[in-house]
Amino acid sequence: MSGNGPSRAIANFEEINSPEFLAQLLAKGPSGQRAFARMVQGTHDRFLGFIRRQLASPDECMEVLQEVYLAVHKGLPGFAGKSKFTTWVFSLAHHKICDRISDRDRRHQELTESGEAALSTEASGTERWDGITAWDAPPDRVSARNAVEGLIGKAIEALPAQARQVYQLRDVEGMSGEESAEVMGITPDNVRVQLHRARKQIVEWVQEKMNGVGNADEPRAGRQGNGK
Template identity: 30%
Template sequence: MGIHPDTRDETLVERAQDGDTGAFEELVRRHQDTVFRIALRTLDDHGEAADAAQEALITAWRKLPDLGDARTFRAWLYRIAHRRALNIIRARRATAAIDDEAAVPDPASGPEHQSMASSLRAALDTALAGLPPPQRTCWILRELEGLGYEEIAEIVDATPTAVRGRIHRARTQLVEALEPWR
């Protein structure tokens, strides 16, 4: 039996909890890009982000029977991805000092505005990397993924007020770091 593209996530979750692997595969198709982006923007490394995303999806499959409310699947899955990425950061710190190497702009020649855009992107990436992981994750989920404060709070296991504070502090630090670009 095929899965209709309009099938709600909640229905797919319930089917997957009953052992329907096709339903879980559809959930993966729907959410894998966002799971990867959360990991990538937290880790700033494609290889580690791919590993974190894959591990998050595997964990979600294993723990899916424990999910009580199918309506919370998206936040639950993104929380798993967020935690997995943070675990990788912690592992980096435990094994070696973090290399604070600044992102290098693309050496390819091009129009001046492309060069400036590339440099600005590198400055933003560097500024984001300098944020504490909780602030960086909240800012990414809000500004780049467009999630609401309530959903972010559920993902990062904090209150909406704490999320607002983290985002405010992240914005303040980013504005300061990007002041030369104004």
């Protein structure tokens, strides 16, 4: 921190979702601005973790999170409070992530068409895995986790993009099926189907690695496409 911490304690998700906090966020002037800073302080880790699972480049993740907070600020006056505030922010993050993936797919398509695909694939692959190494948990933390959990973490990486988003919202963030459906813009039944499929893919991936098939250190690049 560079000495610019908000004046009050960090707000947690429960507090942020309260009507009182929403009223503070909507207040004009320094009061609202300080509430916004507390909201950022209390949410950036969770939202960054969500984005980080979908986009590999650390710089891109930071840009997207900043875009999300800008979108929150812009949309705040119109936020009707029909859903939890944090569910709404997850929804904004989901759309920003989808925009990035679409842009990347389109750029990749353009490069492929102009015959430069090989160079691009090599460059983006390096960025992706270098990013994970740089941001990954320290080795002592990794070794402290049991082997199955370590493999599950890698299996999550290998999920197709949409399945990974559903899985992350439901099983990692602990949202309800309805909330996840709202964030993703799909039906709760679709969430159920995709979540079950994602869990099965994780189990089967872990079993495959535990049985010694393939190389557990090299998860498939599930986050490259949008998986749709």
